[in-house]
Amino acid sequence: MSLNLSIKKSLSERFCLEVELSTPPARTLAVLGPNGAGKSTLLNALAGILAIDEGCIELDGRVLDEPRSGTWLTPDQRNIGFVAQDLLLFSHMSALDNVAFGLRCRGMSKTQAATRSTEWLNRFGLEGLENRKPRQLSGGQAQRVAVARALATDPDLLLLDEPLAALDVSVRHQMRRELRGWINEYSKPTVVVTHDPLDALILADDIAVIESGRLTQIGTVTQVSAQPRTPYVAELFGTNLIGGTANGNEVAAGRATIVSAESNEGPVFVSISPNALSLHASQPTTSARNCWSARVSEVSMAGQSVEVKVQTQEGLDLRIGITPAALAELDLQPNTNVWVTAKASQVQVYAA
């Protein structure tokens, strides 16, 4: 089972989604992107809610949508499981009937569908809630019903649209872990659309980044998170991304020079984790190969740590993670002059 797609879909004169990608079987692809990037359009095209303008969507050798050959399968012919952001459970049906809906549509008898659906509910830890209506379920329970409903028909492709966005933060972590377990047991391709990098890191094997309707980066979770190729991805995974030209151990980025441990040639990206950078009030005596004079532009809290944004004299914009204690000690204000150091071994350089 694999998914191959090459699609072009205009939604307006100003917005057009043009994406080409494929996922191997049993792998989960996270589609990340800012709001309005075209993530939902992609999911709707896969589900058959939207028809594409050009290209082809192929699932396990079966063509779902190909305008050139006039092939178009309606949603009910595709055998796809779809979990929407706001779940969209059938409010007039019990939890059991929600899960049984797809099985009944496939002609399964009422008793058989009920038996199977009960098994699904039990598997998802929903014993005894068979007869509850969706409004009588907690957010986490409703989420489980929605996933069970999508998986009960044994779909060839599972689509998850912001699957955790509707949940309280308190249950989101637990649900993310459970969701990972269910996806692992499901042996066919899964596409999960999200704007939360943590969802991508925990749920997915691969990440595809879509920005303004274009695929800007694709790779394994490790590759994309460690080696971002666009400012958006760098921001998402909280790292510093600098473009430059490598010549041996040195990368020229504008007026700045960055020293790395490995040697490279030609156009490259440099990625430095905020935690790999150190801040000093005065010029340090250090073995670090990179040492820049800089000016603080912004100080903000990011979770439990402090993020300091600085601009070096050479014009590099860097974000640096420090502890609140360090912040107090350094007495940082906007426009404070500081020194920033980074060890060459902490500087990642990869071909652009």
Place this chain on the structure above:
Amino acid sequence: MSPNPNPRAPLPIKVLAGLGVVLIVLPLAGLIQRAAWSSLFEDLSSQAALDALQLSLLTSLAATALALILGLPLAWVLARSKLRGRSIIRALVLVPMVLPPVVGGVALLSAFSLRSPLGGWLHDVFGLQLTFAPAGVILAETFVAMPFFVLTVEAAIRQSDPRVEQIAATLGASPAAVMRRVTLPTVAPAIGAGAVLAWARALGEFGATVTFAGNVAGRTRTLPLAVYLALESDPNAAIALSLVLLVVSFAVLVSQRERWWNNQ
């Protein structure tokens, strides 16, 4: 929590609001007070009353059924289709709600009387005469009552999320199955409410009926017409029949209490 849960109304507002309640309650109280309770059963079981009651029930239920059969697809089209001129269709369909019923009756007369081309054709080809016939009563009542049904159901369909139907489709439901198992059950409460509203409006129909179908005992003399006629000859009977209609109206209100009473 609203910041001021119990605002004190200024006196003039209280007085005017009270007068508004009195204006509506006083006539109803008068009706109950004037009722000749001892002869109530007798008044209601006269042949004329029973005929009117039976005709009213029959025609109003038939009109409700007609409003449902035609109004449900109409409501769906108005709520969901991307038809051009949809708003014009909606405006036209809702005209009977604001049109004086007598004008509706005159309009029906111009379209369906024996002297009109359509009415003449219906009579010549099918032997169907609408004026002075129960069928005419049903048509007049449907004309007046259907907009209430369409408006109620259209609002409900519009409010229901079309993405729920899309989810049903991804689960393997054909368009017909989506309609039957998802769309209709979702708006079922509104269909019920719309039908009750339409039925109440049809039951009380007077102007269009008397203008279009006439006032023929046993054929087109519905309850409201019988009340109006009896007022001259037998006031007690008129009041008894009015009480029946009042009770029905209250029953409609009670059946819709979820909709109209729980507005908190």
